[in-house]
Amino acid sequence: MHPDLSADLCARLREAFLNAGYTADGVVDALGPQAHAALGRGEPEPARRASRDAGPLGTLIRLFLLGDQEAEQDVRKALDGVDINDAVKNEVLTADRSAGDLKAGLDVRPYEDNWWVIADLDSDLRGGAVPEDHVLGVGHASISLARATKRTPVGTVLDLGTGCGVQALHASTHAERITATDLSERALRLAQGTFRINGLDVETLQGEWFGPVRNRRFDQVVCNPPFVVGPPRVDYVYRDSGLAGDDASALVIRQLPAFLNEGGVGQLLASWVHRKGEDWEERVSGWLPRGGIDAWFVQRDIAEPALYVGTWLKDAGVDARSPEGRQKAAAWLDWFEENDVQGVGFGYVTLRRTDEMHSQVVCEDLRHAYDDPLGPEAARWLDNVAWLRANPDLLGQRFRVADTVLLEEVSEPGDEGWRKVVARLHRTDGPGWQHEVDEATAKLVAGCNGALPLEDLLALLEFAYGEIDAEAALPIVRDLIRHGMLIPA
Incomplete structure (x- = not known):
């Protein structure tokens, strides 16, 4: 048998959660940053203590996020409007009628933009290995x-x-x-x-x-x-x-x-x-x-x-x-x-x-x-x-260097002072792409300010520094474009 989470049951759960403040922001506000961070590390006790005075929201936090048993009367109050028998029948809750307590049967937790995700309890809350048909939650x-x-x-x-x-x-x-x-x-x-x-x-x-x-x-x-x-x-x-x-x-x-x-x-x-x-x-x-x-x-x-x-x-x-x-x-x-x-x-x-x-x-x-x-x-x-x-001929294109790109140079001490070991272009945002470059490539990129097409920059470099291999430069330029380090002007 599998749970049947009907539209009516889910609508009632949603209303109860909103009324109690059981949302992503509500949980953080109730626990505070330190206890919330501890919960994320798998350390529940700070969250348990912080939830004591949080009323119905605290009950839901302990019930669904900590896996605690809660008094049935407190759960009914926190889930006002929800048919508890229906929730038990469809695994949202499990009942220990002899003790008058309820526990979570499913992992129902707030997620990001005031969403909720329903999954199976993980191995920590289950107290053992998960079954073959386990449905993983947010991981x-x-x-x-x-x-x-x-x-x-x-x-x-x-x-x-x-x-x-x-x-x-x-x-x-x-x-x-x-x-x-x-x-x-x-x-x-x-x-x-x-x-x-x-x-x-x-x-x-x-x-x-x-x-x-x-x-x-x-x-x-x-x-x-x-x-x-x-x-x-x-x-x-x-x-x-x-x-x-x-x-x-x-x-x-x-x-x-x-x-x-x-x-x-x-x-x-x-x-x-x-x-x-x-x-x-x-x-x-x-x-x-x-x-x-x-x-x-x-x-x-x-x-x-x-x-x-x-x-x-x-x-x-x-x-x-x-x-x-x-x-x-x-x-x-x-x-x-x-x-x-x-x-x-x-x-x-x-x-x-x-x-x-x-x-x-x-x-x-x-x-x-x-x-x-x-x-x-x-x-x-x-x-x-x-x-x-769409633009296979790069030589006629103008480029500019992305604002987040830096040239980093690493040097080591030598007999005549510092000797440059490596130079690399580093995009400081996103994935932080890096490309090691020789002196000619560094000068070529430095000249990319949107004013001249690539072929003119190569000609100027050749005039100033000697022979420049344009064919060798083009693959490097393509890599820099793919990584967002050179931007078409």
């Missing part, structure tokens, strides 16, 4: 994908593998129509609750991969797939595809372009294996159909096998020291060894369908820390690639 991966997604107005969005519905929530800010799919019936039931409690009209379809939307196309596709790399098994449907290795990521990347309208954009999280003697860039590029697709692969992290296995065991609430944990870890690590996997890469993929056969495929490492969301940068990258395609 690091879902937030990362939301921050990496391009947000420009579109007609249609497909949220493939919606889970509890987080990506569809974000899509509601810029899409006219949203379709959400999932293989898991339980996930769709909870996602429907998420949509109803937020007053959203979202088409939901059950089925595997792209099957439910066969022969349809969308302006945008977002996907947080079950991308965990390992043997072909399904321990947990939210993360395991049943496909071996990185085949789940390959499947989505290979098939997604066929479901995009012309100019449509697909964005997803993905993983890929690193094998000895194999270039990860060639591996992921080989998943793409030939021509007609601009693709940007951004690698954010690489995990060695032991760390990777331990992280995902902990994610599911499995004690790595238990017999179950040892058995799972051994089988997983054996698979890595048998398949020569030295590490697992993780990152973001942005795809755009284009009618141009000479499409752009770029793979980049972005493993340094940065705080800005990647979504605006993905949109900028697509715009810059389109501009480069």
